[in-house]
Amino acid sequence: MIGALAPSLNGAALAHGIMMTTGSGSCSIGDHLLRELEGLARSAASAEGVDVAWCELKGKQGSRVMRVFIERTDGDVGLDDCERVSKRLSVVLDVEDPIDSAYTLEVSTPGLDRPLHSKRDYQRFEGKLARVKTNRAVDGRKRFVGRIAGISEGFLSLDEEDGMARIPLSVVESGRLEVELDPTHAPNRARSRKRA
Numbered sequence: 001m002i003g004a005l006a007p008s009l010n011g012a013a014l015a016h017g018i019m020m021t022t023g024s025g026s027c028s029i030g031d032h033l034l035r036e037l038e039g040l041a042r043s044a045a046s047a048e049g050v051d052v053a054w055c056e057l058k059g060k061q062g063s064r065v066m067r068v069f070i071e072r073t074d075g076d077v078g079l080d081d082c083e084r085v086s087k088r089l090s091v092v093l094d095v096e097d098p099i100d101s102a103y104t105l106e107v108s109t110p111g112l113d114r115p116l117h118s119k120r121d122y123q124r125f126e127g128k129l130a131r132v133k134t135n136r137a138v139d140g141r142k143r144f145v146g147r148i149a150g151i152s153e154g155f156l157s158l159d160e161e162d163g164m165a166r167i168p169l170s171v172v173e174s175g176r177l178e179v180e181l182d183p184t185h186a187p188n189r190a191r192s193r194k195r196a
């Protein structure tokens with residue numbers, strides 16, 4: 001993961017709380033505050049030619065961390081992009097002052113093992129190897145690894161080594177891309193080769 005840190009900043013009023021779940025946990029934040037932060041982040045990122053994958057606000061008052069994950073459709077985001085978005089967003093946040101206590105701003109890329117948060121993510125990464133966890137058993141299992149084959153009629157299709165898995169989107173708890181250094185030689189295929 002590539003990232004840039006901005007210094008701690010001060011902000012204004014926190015609204016009514018909701019629970020936001022992310023790939024690494026959850027935190028109580030204001031619903032309209034999250035929308036406001038995402039809007040500010042998207043504006044800053046767009047001005048620098050990148051997109052916001054998602055935002056997080058973690059921690060308690062006085063020790064919050066706002067994380068912004070940026071990407072491009074072509075996947076080519078570097079440290080310079082993170083630094084530019086961090087600087088631009090820091091200025092915007094200083095002016096708008098949306099958070100009521102000191103916090104740290106972090107801008108980074110989602111990484112090679114990028115979490116998949118939405119239907120749009122699964123559609124965007126069709127053909128990529130992914131690991132999916134469900135909150136209830138589907139065909140006797142809760143964990144799946146396969147290539148994303150598509151989404152239709154409320155189901156995610158994963159092309160696994162032993163066949164196609166159809167997983168209802170309503171039971172997907174989490175998903176993330178699997179790291180592939182060479183997609184033509186997936187790790188599970190390499191293990192089945194005989195040694196000479």
